[in-house]
Amino acid sequence: MQQRHPVTIVDVAQRAHVSAGTVSNALTGKRPVSAATRERVLRAIEELGYQPNLLARSLVNRSSNTLGVVAYGLEYYGPSRTLVGIEQQAAELGYSLLLDLLHRPDRQDVDAVLDELTARRVDGIIWAVHEVGDNHVWINEQRLLALPPMIFLTMERRPGASIVSTDNRAGAALATQHLIDAGRRTIGVISGPPTWWEVRERIAGWRSALDAAGLDASDALVAEANWTATAGEVALQALLARRPDVDAIFACNDQMALGALHYCHASQHRVPEDISIVGFDNTPESAFFWPALTTVRQHLAELGRVAVDELHGQIERRVQGREAATPTTRALQPELIVRESSGRRTRTAA
Template identity: 35%
Template structure:
């Protein structure tokens, strides 16, 4: 048999007004931050609230002020170092501003992305920070025109919404990775892409193709495998590449998870990295320096994505306060998984 502990009763605005000897309307003005209350009266109301343990109803306050002091954020996945760093940095900036960040996931489907946005709008967030992969540019332009709160797009550039975007030059990232391998003398360079419905995967592939074209190397579709940005995906894709028996001496994997999965598969086939195959990843996630060999990769400023998107959302919900970096450039980080080409498989 369970015994429920009695809960203390919640104080009301009327009780606060009686203790403070002011009207209920004056208490409401203090709760909602109305500046037309004298300092003495405000102090008396705050003291009464503290004495009674009064907790303002945040939803009612949002209805009264049309501000919830919250920012909503949609990301592709709540797990992993990529989104983890982004969410952490965004939350830090939002908390510095005295607000809270509400985060949910879009789960890489159009229905889930729309549901996530609706969920946040129903909670009357003051702005939306969106990392979306499935919704089209047209959908996002229409969303921006429809909703009553500002939206910020992360890792995505929609020209019509350029002032609302914090993005990365992913085409340049794919180019840098491939150019590095070309400079080492590799000519048969394979590529494992992420899902090509995602704009960042398409852009990285475009950079790969541009580097090959500039080096007068033919693009060979048989050396390109589409995968899913996971280690298991990288392992399976590398196995498929090897099964095609088309010689290659270097591999560009479009994120570090793919690269590490591919590395494991190549090792099971007794292939040396970088002795037999040079390998470049993308993201420079926390484990990249610690795999064997340490992974050469393209670094992207994930934490800055979160920070700048939060600052932009805050700018859009109040007086602009800080300068925003809207477009980032990736950089190549050289480690031990690449070397000069010495032979062809």
């Protein structure tokens, strides 16, 4: 790269008849500078169009004011919303973001990614890769101590790790309870791949609500799918073949709920009369499914913001010298959005 900005702090210093250190002080305000010289310095900066080189500053400060974000599945609704939240709060706190995407959720090149981020001396890292299979086995107390402060999104508790996550169990229970309250008695679940931690949590939530109500929560009522609408459609078909008495479905995301809706249309099951359906995520489209989908809303952007806040706190604490920043776990409560697919049919043409 050719230098576009060859004007350096000593250029400014010369022009202001002052030393480089003084320019630095005037700029950062870390030590006092007389009003007169500050004035001169600022004018020189203005006139020369000086822009501090953040790389040099980071080098000597041993802090880059940068956070690393490692994410997976940005093409999906949840992760991209969360990233927006992360970016907002990071900008708010004055951090820049270094983005790394994994193209598969499984193990792969975790080390390469972490090396790159630490080589760039990020102040902290947000690991926004969902826990699936054993892709998180590398995380342990020992390893974490050798890394900058980290926050993990959406994973099971682990010693030494700070976690921010939606309370998936509560969300699923909310959905299931709503169906129970509406008088449904045989409530199936269309799950995502059970290798995903969130899926297991959501199934657990579904089961706990049914158990509490004394209803059937046997494995025959869970149909696995892979998050896609196509799979949701197939899953419902299989489930109904097994249990024709199913009168409600809790789908672990809105897309699979959409597939289920699609199947109901095609097979002449009325929704919600014959089969009630509840989704998860509250994607923007879900209100426009036919019928409009009842679903569970996660606060995705908030998730990102909270993660950055936590990370910021940890960074500050480590700077203070209190080495063993105690890890924290935060669970965000989701909420139920009731629409037509689960209850009385109220909506009419706009």
